[in-house]
Amino acid sequence: MTPTHKPIRDPRERHSAGSFTALAMRLPGAVSIIMLGALAAGCSQGASALRPQGPGAQMIADLWWFMLALAVLVFVAVTAFLFIALTQHRRAGPPSDPERTGRHLIMWGGVVVPTVILLSIMLATVLVLRTHAQTQRVADVNIEVVGKQWWWEVRYPDHGFTTANEIHIPVGQTVRLSLTSDDVIHSFWVPELQGKLDLNPGETNVTWIQADRPGVYRGLCAEFCGLQHSNMKFLVIAQEPEEFDAWVEREQQPAAPPADNTALRGQQVFLGAACVYCHAIRGTNASGNLGPDLTHFASRQTLGAGIVENNRGNLGGWIINAQSIKPGNRMPPMYLEADDLQAVIAYLEGLR
Amino acid sequence: MSTSTLVEQPVQAGRLEQVWGGPTGLAALTAVNHKTIGLRFIVTALIFFVLAGITALVMRVQLAQPGMDVLSPEAYNQFFTSHGTSMMFLFAVPIMEGFGMYFVPLMIGTRDMAFPRLNAFGYWVFLLAGVTLYVAFALGLAPNAGWFNYAPLSSKQFSPGINIDLWATAITFLEIAALVAAVEIIVTIFRQRAPGMTMSKMPLFVWSQLVMSFMIVFAMPPLMLASVFLALDRMVGTHIYNVIGGGQPLLWQHLFWWFGHPEVYIIFVPALGMVSSIIPTFARRSLIGYLPVALSTVAIGIVSFGLWVHHMFTAGLPILGMSFFAAASMMIAIPSGVQIFAWIATLWGAPVRWSVPLLWIVGFLLLFVIGGLTGVMVAAVPFDWQVHDSYFVVAHFHYVLIGGAVFPLFGAIYYWWPKVTGRLLSESLGKWSFWLTFIGFNITFFTMHITGLMGMPRRFYTYWPADGWEVPNLISTVGAFVVGLGFALTLVNCIRGAMGRGQRAGNDPWGGNTLEWRVSSPPPSYNLLRIPHVRTRDPLWELAEAEEVVEYELRDDQRETLGTSTLDATPQQRLLLPSGSIWPLMLAVAVGITFVGSIASLIFVPVGAALSLVAIVAWNWPGKERPREQ
Numbered sequence: 001m002t003p004t005h006k007p008i009r010d011p012r013e014r015h016s017a018g019s020f021t022a023l024a025m026r027l028p029g030a031v032s033i034i035m036l037g038a039l040a041a042g043c044s045q046g047a048s049a050l051r052p053q054g055p056g057a058q059m060i061a062d063l064w065w066f067m068l069a070l071a072v073l074v075f076v077a078v079t080a081f082l083f084i085a086l087t088q089h090r091r092a093g094p095p096s097d098p099e100r101t102g103r104h105l106i107m108w109g110g111v112v113v114p115t116v117i118l119l120s121i122m123l124a125t126v127l128v129l130r131t132h133a134q135t136q137r138v139a140d141v142n143i144e145v146v147g148k149q150w151w152w153e154v155r156y157p158d159h160g161f162t163t164a165n166e167i168h169i170p171v172g173q174t175v176r177l178s179l180t181s182d183d184v185i186h187s188f189w190v191p192e193l194q195g196k197l198d199l200n201p202g203e204t205n206v207t208w209i210q211a212d213r214p215g216v217y218r219g220l221c222a223e224f225c226g227l228q229h230s231n232m233k234f235l236v237i238a239q240e241p242e243e244f245d246a247w248v249e250r251e252q253q254p255a256a257p258p259a260d261n262t263a264l265r266g267q268q269v270f271l272g273a274a275c276v277y278c279h280a281i282r283g284t285n286a287s288g289n290l291g292p293d294l295t296h297f298a299s300r301q302t303l304g305a306g307i308v309e310n311n312r313g314n315l316g317g318w319i320i321n322a323q324s325i326k327p328g329n330r331m332p333p334m335y336l337e338a339d340d341l342q343a344v345i346a347y348l349e350g351l352r
Numbered sequence: 353m354s355t356s357t358l359v360e361q362p363v364q365a366g367r368l369e370q371v372w373g374g375p376t377g378l379a380a381l382t383a384v385n386h387k388t389i390g391l392r393f394i395v396t397a398l399i400f401f402v403l404a405g406i407t408a409l410v411m412r413v414q415l416a417q418p419g420m421d422v423l424s425p426e427a428y429n430q431f432f433t434s435h436g437t438s439m440m441f442l443f444a445v446p447i448m449e450g451f452g453m454y455f456v457p458l459m460i461g462t463r464d465m466a467f468p469r470l471n472a473f474g475y476w477v478f479l480l481a482g483v484t485l486y487v488a489f490a491l492g493l494a495p496n497a498g499w500f501n502y503a504p505l506s507s508k509q510f511s512p513g514i515n516i517d518l519w520a521t522a523i524t525f526l527e528i529a530a531l532v533a534a535v536e537i538i539v540t541i542f543r544q545r546a547p548g549m550t551m552s553k554m555p556l557f558v559w560s561q562l563v564m565s566f567m568i569v570f571a572m573p574p575l576m577l578a579s580v581f582l583a584l585d586r587m588v589g590t591h592i593y594n595v596i597g598g599g600q601p602l603l604w605q606h607l608f609w610w611f612g613h614p615e616v617y618i619i620f621v622p623a624l625g626m627v628s629s630i631i632p633t634f635a636r637r638s639l640i641g642y643l644p645v646a647l648s649t650v651a652i653g654i655v656s657f658g659l660w661v662h663h664m665f666t667a668g669l670p671i672l673g674m675s676f677f678a679a680a681s682m683m684i685a686i687p688s689g690v691q692i693f694a695w696i697a698t699l700w701g702a703p704v705r706w707s708v709p710l711l712w713i714v715g716f717l718l719l720f721v722i723g724g725l726t727g728v729m730v731a732a733v734p735f736d737w738q739v740h741d742s743y744f745v746v747a748h749f750h751y752v753l754i755g756g757a758v759f760p761l762f763g764a765i766y767y768w769w770p771k772v773t774g775r776l777l778s779e780s781l782g783k784w785s786f787w788l789t790f791i792g793f794n795i796t797f798f799t800m801h802i803t804g805l806m807g808m809p810r811r812f813y814t815y816w817p818a819d820g821w822e823v824p825n826l827i828s829t830v831g832a833f834v835v836g837l838g839f840a841l842t843l844v845n846c847i848r849g850a851m852g853r854g855q856r857a858g859n860d861p862w863g864g865n866t867l868e869w870r871v872s873s874p875p876p877s878y879n880l881l882r883i884p885h886v887r888t889r890d891p892l893w894e895l896a897e898a899e900e901v902v903e904y905e906l907r908d909d910q911r912e913t914l915g916t917s918t919l920d921a922t923p924q925q926r927l928l929l930p931s932g933s934i935w936p937l938m939l940a941v942a943v944g945i946t947f948v949g950s951i952a953s954l955i956f957v958p959v960g961a962a963l964s965l966v967a968i969v970a971w972n973w974p975g976k977e978r979p980r981e982q
Contacts, residue, residue: 047807047819049738060734064805067732071725078721081696082714088701095701102640102697110644110690118682118728125678125732129671132734149510179668184505185601187666187741191807195737198667200602201504202595205668218819222741222809223666224498226505227425230812307816327425 047218049191053238054210055135056194059128066124070117081109136208139176143167147179147186147199147221150228150329151292151305161251161282164292165234165305170244171214179205187223190236196222211238220306227328233306250352254283255295259350266347269340278331281351291331297351304329315345365881367908372463372877375932382932384468385877386457389475391772393450393533396475397443400482402843404438407431409836412796416829418817428813429496430515434489436499437519440615441526442482444757445568448622449533451764452561454772456537458868458875459555461546461883463906463913464929466539467532469936469971474532476940481526484948488518495519498811500612501582503593503604508586517951520583525947527572527579534568537561544913545921546867547904549886552646555866556639559646560625563653564618570657571614578607587954602667609660617656619753621649623760624691627713630760630767631695633864634710635702638890641694648687655684665736674733681731688724692717707862708782712763715790719755723748726801741811744804750797762789762842769849770857774873777845777854785841792834799827865890883914886921935971942967 052058088095095101144155145167155162169175179188181199189196190209197207211217221232239247258264270276271285278291286294300310304326308314317324319341322331336344374383383389411431414422423431457465465471488494495515497506506516541562545554554562581592582604591597593604632639639645661669661677695717704710726748730736739745762785770776803824808815815821848854860869869892871880885902888894895901906912906926915925946960 049805049807057738060738063732063735064729064738067729067735071729074725075721078692078696079718081693082699082717085696085699085701086704086714089703092701094703098637098640098697098700098702101700102694105693105697105700106641106644106690109696110693111686114686114689118685121728121732122679122682125734126675128732128734129675133671184510185502189807189809191738195734196666196740197737200668202601203668218807220807220809224502224505224741224811226497226510227429230425230814 047191051192053192053215053217054194054212056132056209057192059131060195063124063128067121070121074117078109081105135174135210136176136206138174139208140173141170141175142178143169143175144178144180145188145199147181147183147188147225147232149183149226150221150232150326152232152234153182153292154234156248156251159248159252161248161295162280162293163251163296163300165302166300167219167234167236168244168247169209169211169236169238170241171211171238173241174208174210176206176208179207184225185223186221186225186232188219189222190217190219192217193236198223209236211236214238214240214243216301218306228326231305231307231326231329233302235301235306237301250299251296255281255351257283258347260346262343262346263350264347265340266343266345269336269344270347273334273336274332275334275344294348294351298349299352312345312349315348316341319344363881363905363908365876365878368878368881369876371909371911374877379932381937382472382934384464384472384930384932384936386453386465386468386471387772387875387877389468389471390450390452390454392475393446393453393478396479396482397447397450398843400438400442400486401447403486404435404443405836405839407435407438409832411435412829412832414813415815415825417826418815418819418822420814423813425813426496427492429498429811430489430492430494432811433495433498433501433519434485437485437495437523438482439753440499440619441523442478442485444619444753445530445615446478447761448564448619448757449530449537451626451761451768452537452564452622453533455768455868456540456558456561457544458871458879459558459866460541460544460549461867461880461886462540462544463878463880464911465536466543466927466929467536469930469933470532471536472933473936473940474529474536476937477525477532477943478529480940480944481522481529484518484522484525484944488515493518500608501604502608503582503585503599503601504595506582506604507594509594514951517583517586518948520579520586521947521951524576524579524583525944527576528943530568531572534565534572537565538569541565542918543915544927545886545916546883546891547885547902547914547916547921547923549891549916549921551919552643553886553889553891554646555625555889556628556642556645556649557622557625557866559649560622560628563649564621567614567618567621567653567656571611571618574607575611578604578611581607583950587950602664605664605667606660609663610657613660613663614653614656616749616752617652619757621652623716623757624649624652626760626764626767627695627716628691629864629866630709630713630763631698632890633767633862634705634707634713635698636705636863637698637702638865638893639694640697640700641690642889644690645694648690651687652684655680655687659684662731662736665733666740671733678731678733682728685724685728688720692721705862707766708777708779708786709763709767709862711783711786712759712766715786716755716759716763719751719759719790719793722798723751723755727752739804741809742804743800743808743810746810747797747800747804750793750800754793754797759789762786765842765846767862768868769846770861771868771873771875773849773854774857775849775852775854776857776861777849781841781845781848785838785845787838788841789835789838792831792836792838795831796828796835797831799824799831803828860892865893867891870895931975933971935967939964939967939971 050061052061142158144157146153152165154167179197179199181201186199187196193209197205215238217236219234219236221229258267276286276288278288280287280293282295303310303314303318319334321333322329374385374388414420493515495518497511497516501519541558584590585592591599593599593601628639658680662681665674730748766777766782808821857873859872882903882905904914911929913927914923915927916923942960942963946957949956
């Protein structure tokens with residue numbers, strides 16, 4: 001990982017990571033950090049399943065807190081029993097009828113109480129499953145996601161366009177996702193919105209997401225899919241319905257024509273180079289489908305599937321040698337003259 | 353004392369030693385004694401444990417901070433694949449089988465296992481497969497698609513190197529070792545128990561080994577099938593998992609987890625048996641709830657075959673179907689709960705004697721309860737959608753496998769070490785080792801629950817500051833080194849002990865209740881001089897108080913042991929066991945050539961088969977032994 005590429009930062013991140021030494025100084029209280037500090041951190045940083053932003057993740061978080069409460073109860077009870085068992089002799093001497101006590105312990109502790117607890121968890125599970133299945137049937141928007149090593153193709157079949165690594169959704173509406181894969185198995189996961197579902201080649205799995213408020217939610221691949229599994233991320237951008245409609249309308253347009261001479265030259269370089277074998281830009285002859293559709297490339301926030309910020313420096317680095325940012329990805333190094341590179345960047349930056 | 357003798361002259365220890373004694377020097381390659389082979393399994397598995405532990409530490413360094421460059425993405429993938437594959441196939445299963453091989457014959461009062469040469473063959477296969485995998489690792493060619501090796505990532509198209517070929521062949525090869533050991537343990541337990549040791553009087557460790565072995569017999573063949581299919585896809589060009597050719601990648605997942613879930617219990621069930629052996633000794637009373645515990649062990653073995661789909665809750669299967677597997681996965685908490693409360697009941701008010709083995713067992717109880725509780729959580733399908741393939745699951749199964757199996761295993765090492773070596777391990781080093789491991793373990797893995805809930809998936813070779821995972825990852829890395837130190841102290845303890853340090857133990861340092869404590873430490877090659885008639889579940893406590901002991905004598909001039917009936921253990925026949933032989937090793941090499949050679953060229957398949965045939969004929973060539981007599 002080259003440090004020169006500035007990674008994207010989550011705007012909602014409340015505190016930045018301390019330096020190594022600062023963290024090391026905090027370690028003496030390791031145990032308390034573990035129990036409480038990290039849980040708190042879990043709620044304040046990154047994309048946490050415990051900070052649900054939509055009904056899908058909310059139901060699951062509720063189920064979790066319910067199970068956690070029961071689990072803490074059980075753990076405390078078993079620990080107490082164990083403690084009493086081990087100290088009983090010292091306190092009260094030998095028991096009168098250990099066999100009888102034992103039968104009761106096994107019957108109540110091992111069978112009856114666990115059965116009641118498990119049944120209640122099973123009931124809660126079935127209720128959540130039912131709600132999940134019911135919600136899926138009444139989706140407002142359809143989106144198809146195709147997993148590829150190591151990026152996401154995002155299609156809007158109702159609106160007739162394709163984009164990549166960024167899923168825009170209208171706030172408060174249920175979005176049905178049809179998931180499939182072009183190569184190996186991937187798994188679609190947006191912790192703040194919904195649990196994960198695999199993208200299997202040759203099959204389509206269906207799930208749904210819904211966001212309660214506008215925001216950018218981080219998503220990632222959760223099924224090991226090869227060399228760059230770690231860097232197969234995406235963003236879900238939840239917008240007010242009007243904003244979403246405006247975005248859809250923009251996306252439906254073909255690519256913007258080059259705005260100036262540099263950009264025009266960039267377009268010529270692009271169309272004359274190997275770029276067109278993999279990338280499509282609607283409105284031009286570029287129609288490759290091995291890499292992301294670049295029609296509205298400049299409107300996207302990230303490069304390399306949610307890895308680095310989409311800015312001029314990162315874009316130049318990515319075109320020249322994407323391998324230095326994301327080793328093993330399918331984009332070969334592009335040998336361009338300096339001014340050709342500048343022109344291509346100018347062209348791509350105009351694709352709003 | 354009355355002796356029911358089957359021979360004319362009184363049995364003599366010296367002559368038994370001559371007949372049963374193991375070969376030395378280079379001839380040790382021909383050894384077949386169950387204790388020699390068992391110990392080889394245990395020591396070899398521990399070496400793989402150390403290697404796999406080191407890979408874990410390197411991975412923890414890589415993840416200590418965002419964007420670390422200790423391992424390349426490819427190296428990281430090889431590391432985690434090797435870590436998982438070694439821990440499951442080269443450490444956990446073999447070491448549990450090794451303990452079974454060493455102690456089951458002693459506990460049931462027989463001279464050796466039913467098929468000693470097969471036993472030796474199993475060990476050599478295990479060793480060769482393990483060495484193959486680690487040679488590949490050293491050459492940078494280790495498998496890199498995870499220990500679960502999902503199709504189609506593992507297909508030739510997406511993994512063109514020989515890495516996956518090595519996995520498929522080495523694993524198929526390795527399963528032979530697990531299967532022969534399982535068959536051997538089953539037959540030995542069914543046919544060679546001391547007279548009077550009916551099924552309902554077997555030590556619970558023996559029960560657990562029996563259940564484990566049956567599980568291996570039913571779980572390993574689907575894995576072999578799966579890996580042979582994979583090898584065919586890769587080497588011959590079939591389309592079993594290939595979508596484009598009409599194949600089905602999900603078939604791999606079903607076959608793999610049909611094996612993979614029972615596998616977890618294959619590791620865990622013998623650990624339960626260890627706990628049930630250690631607790632009565634230190635509570636100084638018989639286990640309370642023998643029958644519920646034995647039945648729960650069997651129940652766990654059976655139910656564990658109905659859970660595999662809970663590894664596939666995110667694969668897009670029908671919701672109704674998944675609910676059944678969720679219910680079955682939760683149900684397995686009940687037999688586990690029964691066992692936990694049986695152990696608590698046994699300790700309840702008992703005059704507990706505190707020593708290092710018990711410390712590991714108490715640690716086990718606490719950790720296993722946590723692992724069991726998170727296990728119930730991940731059985732709840734929607735919650736699993738959130739935490740599946742995240743660090744929450746990594747935390748869960750380390751609680752179950754390290755807390756649930758390795759802690760009892762370390763307890764067992766401290767417990768049985770004096771029997772194997774004749775000397776006690778250092779108590780103070782043992783306590784240090786326990787506390788460091790226990791604390792370090794919780795620092796590392798408790799934190800991972802949170803890392804997972806924060807959205808970090810498994811098998812990420814790196815992450816970015818924006819992901820917000822650096823604090824829990826750094827904590828886990830620090831904790832991992834504390835665990836490493838904790839385990840290392842036991843290793844140091846063992847090395848000290850192996851060099852002859854430590855207090856002499858005598859036959860029975862702990863006041864144990866099972867027959868292995870009746871013989872000297874280390875046990876003689878022939879185990880018991882005479883085979884006692886067993887009347888209760890705690891034969892040693894019974895024999896100590898009995899006024900009259902009935903014992904059986906066998907011939908001391910050939911490898912003879914007593915065959916008894918399966919349920920009631922009534923004496924039926926005198927079994928003649930074979931002597932040492934080099935051919936098990938030769939056969940293992942021949943089979944190894946077949947498997948590993950097939951990666952280079954399919955010509956090795958007929959060549960290896962021919963060599964194997966030669967080895968099998970030589971193995972079975974009639975020796976000097978007299979024929980079996982009834």
